[in-house]
Amino acid sequence: MKVLITGITGYIGRRLAAYSKALGHEVIGLVRDNLEDGDYFVYDGTYASIKHAVTSSRPDIVFHLAAAYSRVEEDIEPIVDANLKLPIYLAQALNNSSAVFIAVGSFWQFGCANEQYSPLDTYSASKEALEKMLEFYSSNTALKIRVVYLYGTYGDGDGRGKFLDSLITSVNNNEVLGVSPGFQILNLVHADDVVRALFLAADEALNGGSGAIKRFCVNGDEELTLRELVDLCGSLANKRMNVTFGAIPYREKEIMQPRYPFPRVPNWSQQVALHEYVLQRLKV
Template identity: 30%
Template sequence: MNKKAVITGGTGFVGSNLSRELLKQGWEVFIISQKEFGYKNIEDIKNKLNIFEYDGNIQKLINFFKDSKADVVFHLASVFISEHKTDDINLLIDSNLKFGTHILEAMKESNTELIINTGTSWQHYNNENYNPVCLYAATKESFEKLMEYYIQGENLRAITLKLFDTYGETDTRPKLINLLNKFSREKTQLDMSPGDQVIDLVHVDDVVNAFIQAYEYLSENKSVKNEEFAVSSGREIKLKELISIYEKVTGNKVLVNWGGRTYRKREVMNLWKNFKKLPKWECTISIEEGLKRMPN
């Protein structure tokens, strides 16, 4: 019998790639979407997915879970805002806490036991046990605290994967690699910070494999109730170094104005290091190989 997965955030960058890989492996895939975000990232596989459009009605969500009878929930949906404004607070809370709690309640009501949750390395500013870089990171931590009740009180079992930076060929977000492609192609100047911050880039194929490995680990180890692991390439790269690697690999010159903008209020200058690695998972795609795959 085919395994069944519910994916939240299935129309996003990582979620769409996870959906594709699970379909390749013979899973039946259910995604929870919101119509306003569209289906651009999954047009090639949309007709192979079971799609539930969430409108905030928890009873409809519970019924969907009861019908789907999923083996696991991959919870990737969230709103990311690096520096929030006052008007962003409701969006962050509704998306990252309220919706997530609706998912947990639906799992409880449908006897769906396993969840692979998504956290962020930004929960660990200055490599501290908990020091959120921003309100987004604080909502990620808060959701883990909410999840603890359902683990202790309702017998859910969970793994949280804390992600560093992700990238890949199908990424349409205005993230760093895409910006480098854009500005090198247009031959326009890119204003950047002084460039001494350190980043950890993990290719989306490796990230997807981590989610699948996390499910297998949780499924096979019945004693695991709630654990967290980082999804790290194991390689720290200064922003200045990344630009050099990008130019060498792609042959594209980037006109960078170093110091053209200031660092963020809580720029991550040193990465989180005190983490556990997911058993049996390895990062297999180097930044050099990943950049070779990127469309120019």
């Protein structure tokens, strides 16, 4: 099969591309800039460039991983472009095909309130807005659309500045780490498990799943507060942790308890245990 990936140069995108190739699929990237090698098409911000990519590659599966995030008000344009315009262009270009379209959502869309719709910021609001458009394409075209919501993701070689990496680095280097009060609950899933979940969502759609849009969560088996994660690292390293709780405040809208309003991806289960990964990364 042919697999088209947006965000293929990102952390999850690179791993998804490698996994796709290992399964024997042809992988095509949709990128912003010309790359030195690889099969890819360049998105220049126009619908014409997306139409050309789709018409030329004729993908069976499209994974939309590209996203933009910013807390700066003036950066709204890249958020609209990556989180709304690009995927809408893709859905429009694919509307005469029976391809599977996998859109990656965020648990930030569920927010910190009891209501199902309570996005935290422009990033999560744009993700939610996209789903309304995808519902239209799901109802009016042959596209099979699945939205897969990710929670905390981590893995080796991750350069995104995740808290888990900062924590492990502080242990290994005996550095002091200032954090929030630490009572927020985290749900962390390894990147390899995330990649498998994305493909299983595509398999569900390809193998008899209904044409109506479906939504799935990719949440791990274990919930830990930030404080409990610190304790886990200290226990595995057999060290006293140099962590200062309350050194920085919670975010204005902090998710203290993740919500799971949709079922897990069918046939998916967590395979990489958090404590095993942490132990592997610690210098003990």
